Amino acid sequence: MYNVKTLNSISPVYQDILRAEDYAVGAEVEHPDAILVRSADMHGYAPEENLLCVARAGAGVNNLPLDEFARAGIVAFNSPGANANAVKELVIAGLLLASRKIAEGIEWCRNLSDGEVSVEKQVEAGKKQFVGPELAGKTLGVVGLGAIGVQVANAAVALGMNVLGYDPFISIEHAWKLSRAVEHSAELDDVLMRSDYITVHVPLMDSTRDMIDAAAIAKMKPSAALLNFARDGLVNLDAVKAALDADKLRVYVTDFPCASLIGQRGAILTPHLGASTPESEDNCVRMVAQQVNDYIRYGSIVNSVNFPNCKLGRLTVPRIALLHQNVPNVIGSITKVLSEEALNIENMINVSRGGYAYTVVDVGHAPSQRLVDKLSKLDTMYKARLLMP
Numbered sequence: 001m002y003n004v005k006t007l008n009s010i011s012p013v014y015q016d017i018l019r020a021e022d023y024a025v026g027a028e029v030e031h032p033d034a035i036l037v038r039s040a041d042m043h044g045y046a047p048e049e050n051l052l053c054v055a056r057a058g059a060g061v062n063n064l065p066l067d068e069f070a071r072a073g074i075v076a077f078n079s080p081g082a083n084a085n086a087v088k089e090l091v092i093a094g095l096l097l098a099s100r101k102i103a104e105g106i107e108w109c110r111n112l113s114d115g116e117v118s119v120e121k122q123v124e125a126g127k128k129q130f131v132g133p134e135l136a137g138k139t140l141g142v143v144g145l146g147a148i149g150v151q152v153a154n155a156a157v158a159l160g161m162n163v164l165g166y167d168p169f170i171s172i173e174h175a176w177k178l179s180r181a182v183e184h185s186a187e188l189d190d191v192l193m194r195s196d197y198i199t200v201h202v203p204l205m206d207s208t209r210d211m212i213d214a215a216a217i218a219k220m221k222p223s224a225a226l227l228n229f230a231r232d233g234l235v236n237l238d239a240v241k242a243a244l245d246a247d248k249l250r251v252y253v254t255d256f257p258c259a260s261l262i263g264q265r266g267a268i269l270t271p272h273l274g275a276s277t278p279e280s281e282d283n284c285v286r287m288v289a290q291q292v293n294d295y296i297r298y299g300s301i302v303n304s305v306n307f308p309n310c311k312l313g314r315l316t317v318p319r320i321a322l323l324h325q326n327v328p329n330v331i332g333s334i335t336k337v338l339s340e341e342a343l344n345i346e347n348m349i350n351v352s353r354g355g356y357a358y359t360v361v362d363v364g365h366a367p368s369q370r371l372v373d374k375l376s377k378l379d380t381m382y383k384a385r386l387l388m389p
Contacts, residue, residue, distance in 0.1 A: 002296055005032035007040035009206065013282045015290040036285070039063060047072055052385075053295050054306075055288035058183055058275060059072060060081065060231065062204070066306040069349050072358050073323045074384025076306045077291045081147030082283035083275035088151040090198075090274055091199055094154070094253040095140070097268050098197065098225035100132040120205035136160030140197030143188065144230070145170045147202035150177050157181045166191045194221040197227065204231035214239035217249055225251045229274050232256035240267075299360055299387050310360060315389035318366045325380040326357035339372050341367055353384045356382075 004018060004025040014036070018025055025036075035054045041063045042054065056064060057075040058211035063370055089276075097103055109124065112119050136325075138161055142153045144160060145167035156163050157179045165178065165250065166185045185191045191198065198220065201209050212226065213236040220226070226249060228235045243249035244266035254261070257269040260340050275281070287303070294300040300312040320338075324330050331350060344364035351358050365387065377385040 002033045003029045003031055004034045004036060005029040006158040007035045007042070008036075008038035008057075008281070010036050010038070011278075011281045011285040016287050016290040017286065017293050023248040033296060035355045036288060036292070037063070040201075053077060053292055055079075055292050057281070057288050060204070060227075061305050064305070070306040071382060075258060075295060075301055075304050075323070077288055077295075077303050078305050079284040079287040080303060082287045083277075083280040084147040084151050086277040087229055087274040087279035089229060090255065090270070091145060091148075091152050092155055093157070094199075094227045094229060094255075094268070095135055095197055095225075098227065098251045098253050099135055101130040103268055106374060107177040110147040113302075118303075121227075133371045135197075138162070138196040139164060139194055141166065141185070141191035141198040142182075143167075143191060143200045144200065144202035145174055145178060148230075150174050154179045154199065161197075165190050171188065184361065188216075189219055192216055193221075195224060196221065197225045199227040199229070200234050201230050202234065204233045209233045212236065212239075214242065217243045220247050220249065223250050225249075225253065226322055228252075228254045228256065232258065233307065237261065245342060271300060297387070298383075301358060304353075305357050306353075307356050310349060310351050310358050312349075312360065315387055317362050319387040320361045320367065320372070320375070320384065321387060322359040322361070322365065322375060322384050323382040324357055324359065324378070325382070326352040326355050327380055330357065330378075330380045331359065333378055333380065334361070334375065335372060337378070338363070338367070340374075341368055343371075343373050 002023050004023050006025065006027050014025060031050060033050060033052050036057060037054060038057050043065050049103055054064060054069060057079055059078055059080050061076065061078050064076050066076055069173045074171060079307050108351050122290040136159060140156045140161045141164045142149050145165050153163050163182045164185045166188055172319055211234055217239055239265055240252050240262065244252060244264060248267055251266050251268060253268045255270050255272050255274050257271060261267045261269060291302055298312050298314055299319055301307055301310045322334060345361055346364055347362040349360045367386065372384055372386050375381060
């Protein structure tokens, strides 16, 4: 029986994968082998030694101390793409909000009432102030063509928009899914200068923080609309506010409200609704539940954000799973220990990611606990465990 602790309310669809006969799951679970989390901040969390993995039911992992977990031998997972359709739909809504002055019109209608002039006549007289352009025929620039960016680009093509896509690191998988109608831009500046609407879909890292700054906005059309449904740190808000005030940017639509944007002319704010659908929550939980099950039982790592991915099949022979530093001579030290019990290596996989590595050794017969303990005590080792078929 494995223990899985939940730090937030989690959709019960995990029960299809983390079955009750094998897993105890809940907020009150103690000594967890795994943790399922959504938004809870785990910086400062003191993990127990037996904790094997933490799975974030969502794409962003700013609430997880990834390096601290890695050095403790804890694999961190997320669920990329599980909420892609939900975010895509909200981005399309954002494009419409940026075009047709829908939000302003709704607010204006709230204050209507029959008087000397009927509501119907007030509507006919007042609707001209909410005139806005259609999306068809306009150019959308999509910065970042991951799971969400590809869906946004394809949906915009279906709406009749001309779409420019920019992503120097696009994966083969996502490239196959991208509509042929999307024009590839080799330079970000090309997207900024040519687009009527620009939507950003990249992860937040040191290299992408404030990627849309004053210099970037200066390259856009003054009539352009900027959308951010990815991460708030990607756009420099001081630059956005200055551009809106100076009519150098028509509108900024974001899913990340903050105090400085409240009441800002030209800013349209939604309360972080990107993944707020029951379907998205279910998709995220199913994905991370499967990842937890496959790692705990088979040592398979898929969608890790701190260790390298290593997709493995089910166990047919004893398997030794080793999380360790990515430094020279580690493999030699591992095989030296294995040789002490004359273990026959049926298969060995070694993969790395930055300073962290994962080695999986399938052996002919079960090693002793003494050998596993010795592997655990190697200076370069974070965690060693034995998995049995």
